[in-house]
Amino acid sequence: MKMAMAWGCLVPTRRSLIGYEAATRKVLNHLGVETVDIPNETCCAPFWMQSLDFTTSLAMAARNLAKAEEMGLDLLTPCSGCFHSYMRVNHTYENHPEMREKVNDILAKADLRYDGNVESRHVVDFLYKDIGVNAIKESMKIDLGEIEIGLRYGCHMLKPSDLLNIEYSERPRFGDELLEAVGVRCKEYTGRYRCCGGLLRGTQDDVADYILHDRLMDAKNANLDGLVTVCSLCHIQHDMGQKSIKRKFGIEDLEIPVLHFPQLLALGFGYSAEEIGLNLHTVKTDGIVAKIIAGASKGGVKK
Amino acid sequence: MERAEDIKSYKPDQPIQDSDVQSGFKYEVAEHVGAEGLMRCLKCGACSGGCPVAAVTDYRPRKVLGDVLLGLKDQVLSSDTLWLCAACFTCEERCIQEVNFTDVVTVLRNMAVREGFAAEGYMEMAKRVIQFGRVSPLTRQVERMRENLNLPPLQEPAIEELRAIMESAGFPEIMEAATRRSKTV
Numbered sequence: 151m152k153m154a155m156a157w158g159c160l161v162p163t164r165r166s167l168i169g170y171e172a173a174t175r176k177v178l179n180h181l182g183v184e185t186v187d188i189p190n191e192t193c194c195a196p197f198w199m200q201s202l203d204f205t206t207s208l209a210m211a212a213r214n215l216a217k218a219e220e221m222g223l224d225l226l227t228p229c230s231g232c233f234h235s236y237m238r239v240n241h242t243y244e245n246h247p248e249m250r251e252k253v254n255d256i257l258a259k260a261d262l263r264y265d266g267n268v269e270s271r272h273v274v275d276f277l278y279k280d281i282g283v284n285a286i287k288e289s290m291k292i293d294l295g296e297i298e299i300g301l302r303y304g305c306h307m308l309k310p311s312d313l314l315n316i317e318y319s320e321r322p323r324f325g326d327e328l329l330e331a332v333g334v335r336c337k338e339y340t341g342r343y344r345c346c347g348g349l350l351r352g353t354q355d356d357v358a359d360y361i362l363h364d365r366l367m368d369a370k371n372a373n374l375d376g377l378v379t380v381c382s383l384c385h386i387q388h389d390m391g392q393k394s395i396k397r398k399f400g401i402e403d404l405e406i407p408v409l410h411f412p413q414l415l416a417l418g419f420g421y422s423a424e425e426i427g428l429n430l431h432t433v434k435t436d437g438i439v440a441k442i443i444a445g446a447s448k449g450g451v452k453k
Numbered sequence: 454m455e456r457a458e459d460i461k462s463y464k465p466d467q468p469i470q471d472s473d474v475q476s477g478f479k480y481e482v483a484e485h486v487g488a489e490g491l492m493r494c495l496k497c498g499a500c501s502g503g504c505p506v507a508a509v510t511d512y513r514p515r516k517v518l519g520d521v522l523l524g525l526k527d528q529v530l531s532s533d534t535l536w537l538c539a540a541c542f543t544c545e546e547r548c549i550q551e552v553n554f555t556d557v558v559t560v561l562r563n564m565a566v567r568e569g570f571a572a573e574g575y576m577e578m579a580k581r582v583i584q585f586g587r588v589s590p591l592t593r594q595v596e597r598m599r600e601n602l603n604l605p606p607l608q609e610p611a612i613e614e615l616r617a618i619m620e621s622a623g624f625p626e627i628m629e630a631a632t633r634r635s636k637t638v
Contacts, residue, residue, distance in 0.1 A: 159587040172602045190611035193582045197540040201562040206622035259621035260614045309542035345505035345541035353574030360509035
């Protein structure tokens with residue numbers, strides 16, 4: 151199995167997100183998935199750019215799709231924003247044939263063409279559907295059974311389900327199923343499916359803070375060992391944003407580690423916390439990692 | 454924008470007059486890709502009920518839809534309110550009439566930008582993309598961290614290709630229209 155990787159703008163360039171890339175690369179490699187990076191990947195033109203001009207944005211996203219199409223590969227991305235943008239291109243092609251022509255007229259000026267033959271996939275959905283729970287379970291070296299986390303599906307991996315076609319977003323299960331299969335306890339808690347306000351960062355910072363405050367309080371009240379995210383914006387908000395929420399709202403004891411979904415799997419596969427960038431997160435992850443290791447040394451090591 | 458707990462009344466400052474209404478506005482909006490569902494809106498308010506921004510401010514998607522259907526073109530396009538949607542798509546997921554409000558917001562924002570009203574933050578991000586090919590450039594510090602993690606060097610984005618695409622799509626002209634008024638949101 152070979153996939154063209156679209157890493158996005160944020161994942162490879164932000165301190166707390168490069169661990170997402172490192173863990174994704176390790177997990178895919180470990181599971182025998184061959185990957186090739188989309189050459190000279192450019193901005194996928196997500197919702198904020200679509201807000202300025204929809205047609206320009208489609209053509210910008212189609213540039214990376216065209217590169218995957220040239221290689222004859224489907225596209226895989228860990229970033230929900232990128233996933234959303236790429237799904238939008240094919241969806242618009244199918245429903246508005248005139249847009250297909252328009253986009254290709256634009257692309258022609260850059261000597262590119264995109265015919266809509268690339269399927270775009272989100273890493274977490276890919277792990278669940280294409281690799282499968284059993285194959286992942288069999289690759290585990292450490293039992294993750296000591297921890298209870300809050301899995302956040304975020305918005306742009308699932309909504310709207312008519313566009314993204316993974317699972318209806320109100321009570322999704324596939325991510326929980328995958329983590330539970332490797333021993334992690336996923337807690338159902340108030341607010342776990344709600345928006346983090348990430349897309350308002352940089353343009354409506356106050357509102358983004360109010361929303362994030364509510365999400366962090368939801369997580370705090372749920373008494374979790376940590377949060378797990380599948381979206382770059384969710385992680386930026388909950389991890390990097392946590393300090394400023396603490397200060398702004400005067401919350402003393404707010405210290406929730408936020409892990410990227412593949413980081414948990416990589417720990418289970420036996421990679422060290424440093425190898426997958428867990429030491430680079432803003433909120434320290436030592437506690438949750440120590441808990442996993444302690445659990446493993448109590449007899450949880452499987453092989 | 455007011456915080457939810459500060460709201461005293463929903464009565465507007467003054468009643469809407471005939472002169473405020475451009476009755477063709479909704480048809481104009483519904484012609485765009487993404488806004489085809491607009492006329493199906495029943496104004497039931499499910500969009501407002503699930504909206505994360507409505508939970509913390511006085512922003513209400515139903516109010517925006519109502520204003521569009523009524524024909525308050527100038528008010529809708531020039532209002533800061535238009536830039537409050539966080540694009541979580543919950544309203545779109547829940548709307549029984551498949552109005553696709555988030556996509557309607559995109560159409561309205563595209564129209565607003567051409568009238569000279571654009572969120573300054575998003576304009577700045579677009580400028581960064583034109584300059585660097587990506588919205589967040591790589592710093593030397595993160596580059597070193599990537600090396601420590603044994604990540605491959607990050608490839609230079611195909612900036613010339615991207616600029617050709619944006620120019621061919623007419624984006625520079627749109628940016629110019631957007632900055633004609635020095636409106637900041």
